[in-house]
Amino acid sequence: MYQGTGVRPPYARLDDWVAAMPQELRSLKQAEAEALFRRIGITFAVYGEGGDPDRLIPFDMFPRVFAAAEWAKLERGIKQRARALNAFLVDVYGRGEIIRAGRIPARLVYQNEAYEKAVAGFVPSKGVYSHIVGIDIVRTGPDEFYVLEDNCRTPSGVSYMLESREIMMRMFPELFRENRIEPVDGYSEKLRRTLASVAPKKCKGEPTVVILTPGHFNSAYYEHSLLADLMGVELVEGQDLFVDGEYCWMRTTEGPRRVDVIYRRIDDAYLDPLCFRPDSMLGIPGLMDVYRSGGVSICSAPGAGVADDKAVYCYVPDMVRFYLGEEPILKNVPTWQCGKSDDLKYVLDQLPELVVKEVHGSGGYGMLVGPKSSREEVERFRAKIVEDPGNYIAQPTLALSSVPTFVEEGVAPRHVDLRPYCLVGERIELVPGGLTRVALKEGSLVVNSSQGGGVKDTWVLAE
Amino acid sequence: MLSRTADNLYWIARYMERADTVARLLEVGSRISLIPSVHGYRSEWDSLLQATGMADSFAKKYGDPVQRNIESFLFFDRDNPSSVASCFTAARENGRIVRTALTTQVWDALNTAFQELKALERTPRSELELSRLTEWVMRHAAMVRGAIDATLLRNDGYNFLNIGYYLERGDNTARLMDVKYYVLLPRVDFVGSGLDNYQWTTLLRAMGAQRAFHWAYGGEVTAAKIADFLILNPQSPRSLATCSAGLVNHMGRVAKAYGRETAAQDKARVLQAEIEGATVEAIFEEGLHEYLTRFIAEVAVLAQAINEAYLSGEMR
Numbered sequence: 023m024y025q026g027t028g029v030r031p032p033y034a035r036l037d038d039w040v041a042a043m044p045q046e047l048r049s050l051k052q053a054e055a056e057a058l059f060r061r062i063g064i065t066f067a068v069y070g071e072g073g074d075p076d077r078l079i080p081f082d083m084f085p086r087v088f089a090a091a092e093w094a095k096l097e098r099g100i101k102q103r104a105r106a107l108n109a110f111l112v113d114v115y116g117r118g119e120i121i122r123a124g125r126i127p128a129r130l131v132y133q134n135e136a137y138e139k140a141v142a143g144f145v146p147s148k149g150v151y152s153h154i155v156g157i158d159i160v161r162t163g164p165d166e167f168y169v170l171e172d173n174c175r176t177p178s179g180v181s182y183m184l185e186s187r188e189i190m191m192r193m194f195p196e197l198f199r200e201n202r203i204e205p206v207d208g209y210s211e212k213l214r215r216t217l218a219s220v221a222p223k224k225c226k227g228e229p230t231v232v233i234l235t236p237g238h239f240n241s242a243y244y245e246h247s248l249l250a251d252l253m254g255v256e257l258v259e260g261q262d263l264f265v266d267g268e269y270c271w272m273r274t275t276e277g278p279r280r281v282d283v284i285y286r287r288i289d290d291a292y293l294d295p296l297c298f299r300p301d302s303m304l305g306i307p308g309l310m311d312v313y314r315s316g317g318v319s320i321c322s323a324p325g326a327g328v329a330d331d332k333a334v335y336c337y338v339p340d341m342v343r344f345y346l347g348e349e350p351i352l353k354n355v356p357t358w359q360c361g362k363s364d365d366l367k368y369v370l371d372q373l374p375e376l377v378v379k380e381v382h383g384s385g386g387y388g389m390l391v392g393p394k395s396s397r398e399e400v401e402r403f404r405a406k407i408v409e410d411p412g413n414y415i416a417q418p419t420l421a422l423s424s425v426p427t428f429v430e431e432g433v434a435p436r437h438v439d440l441r442p443y444c445l446v447g448e449r450i451e452l453v454p455g456g457l458t459r460v461a462l463k464e465g466s467l468v469v470n471s472s473q474g475g476g477v478k479d480t481w482v483l484a485e
Numbered sequence: 486m487l488s489r490t491a492d493n494l495y496w497i498a499r500y501m502e503r504a505d506t507v508a509r510l511l512e513v514g515s516r517i518s519l520i521p522s523v524h525g526y527r528s529e530w531d532s533l534l535q536a537t538g539m540a541d542s543f544a545k546k547y548g549d550p551v552q553r554n555i556e557s558f559l560f561f562d563r564d565n566p567s568s569v570a571s572c573f574t575a576a577r578e579n580g581r582i583v584r585t586a587l588t589t590q591v592w593d594a595l596n597t598a599f600q601e602l603k604a605l606e607r608t609p610r611s612e613l614e615l616s617r618l619t620e621w622v623m624r625h626a627a628m629v630r631g632a633i634d635a636t637l638l639r640n641d642g643y644n645f646l647n648i649g650y651y652l653e654r655g656d657n658t659a660r661l662m663d664v665k666y667y668v669l670l671p672r673v674d675f676v677g678s679g680l681d682n683y684q685w686t687t688l689l690r691a692m693g694a695q696r697a698f699h700w701a702y703g704g705e706v707t708a709a710k711i712a713d714f715l716i717l718n719p720q721s722p723r724s725l726a727t728c729s730a731g732l733v734n735h736m737g738r739v740a741k742a743y744g745r746e747t748a749a750q751d752k753a754r755v756l757q758a759e760i761e762g763a764t765v766e767a768i769f770e771e772g773l774h775e776y777l778t779r780f781i782a783e784v785a786v787l788a789q790a791i792n793e794a795y796l797s798g799e800m801r
Contacts, residue, residue, distance in 0.1 A: 250585050
């Protein structure tokens, strides 16, 4: 928020707001916000971190703000990246031009765990594999954004974007009168339009869209039911669906009803026990056959995960150049791949300075934050890397930007990241906003809720 | 609507109504136990457990039917699927599963009851009067019911909720009346005595129907009037007549909305016709206990038919 001695322009009004808010009122509002979250039943462990389905994530009332021009640049960069990722997916399940051109190693793609041989040669409706692309972004300077990670399967947390806004508007209506804040509530409508736009060819008329959830024990169940509610579509479990003939059907009180588009929030491996894990109770036997013959669309498409691997991540800027013939607007964080011997040597030398992550890890688990770790921890991690170098990547600890956050003593800077949600269907669009996660511990770089992170409302100011 | 959604709605209603009845049973039991005890006969609490069909599982776990154990078993015990705690928890869990089919207010009512239940479970038992517990249950059951009536769309989901309510309520009224049978079993000569009337009155009071009964019948409390009130009177909100009429109504609305009748509608109509054609004299002729037992069995058959027609998702 602060720049030199002054306040950065987008935060100017908020500075006055904080100054005018007495401590008692702040505590009162904080308690009110938590009560609202609990009453509505917004529970979540963001990013599939698992844990207690009834747990609340901490909510910070201090919003994170983007000026219109900053957002415009981000938006262009995100859409560009989402386009490139989808082009890549269609390519690697097709002719594999990018591999033939020697721009990405074949083994990274074809030996990737997320590569689904079952869909090789298949082009989904409208050529879209990843319909909801969640791109995690950090800012390191006034005009410098880095992409930390792409999420092409089923990125979660969007309910927090929607509910944080809802709660802020309820608690601080004056802020919304005084600031011109772009609304995010068009999200569900855009999502619905996106899903309907990729209905399979065999579908005539208005497509029936459903959300497929693993069930109410899942930590993101609240989000699944909120999205179903906002879109007015059925929230189904595997047991509600079955395959008969060329189509997929759901069991209703009026008899079977055809399903055209499935927004699935379960992993590939559980989708169809006949095709993937035979022990899966969550999926629908025979679904993949119907999918491949164009009887149903699955969003995101099975196999989309091959594009969001941390090893493949290094090549996304190349994808932008290769498929779109453009220069990437958003940068990658410099990344060393421990599977390459030169990179490995560098990483082992500089280990205490670096952040090291497992290629398939998530949620802040299985990672090393060098500067925050003891010598012992660093050495333990070194042994793990040496044992299986291909399983790790390393990045420098960036000078992450921080934003003002309410803490015990008042307001203090805390590190944040941002996940906007880009929708890809017949067109590509995103709402002005996203999920801001904040590291509530002083100095911490880890924003995962399992590691003491919270969420904030994200504002994009109108011109 | 999804069969599973309908099934969950139906069970939310059944669990809430069941918890309400269990609370009312506790009320009956504690009031009956306040009258001078009938030495040498089975305990009133035991008769209460007999009527709910839970006597065996209680005996296995607790042994003697003393009040404190009964309270534990009927209110707090999670091993007892019909305890208030089990029912409230299951209803809230079902509500969480079908949140998209409920309004915020209905969810709020279910969730608030659950959160308060957790607080009650942490409270020392010495601080919990039985009357406080039973009133608490009835209040929350009423809040859920009220939120449903005030805010829910009158669609098929609303009908399935009501089908659950009426089915469970009819079944429970029959079981509550049956408590009388077990209490009176030892000595037929109690019938018509002061003790007998006190027990009947207690039963009415537990159903929150004591004053309503007096408005409807006036004068003296007799077994025949009470049977008429609780079985045959369509004015009585808990009577078997009211419940069967409610079932026929809501199942008719489902059939109309779907443009299709099933075996379940037939069974409901038969049940209703049987009650409408009955008289108190005929019921007493058959034997009140026998009549109620038969009714409970018929309700179970109807529940099975509803399940097959709408809730299991198996029909094609």
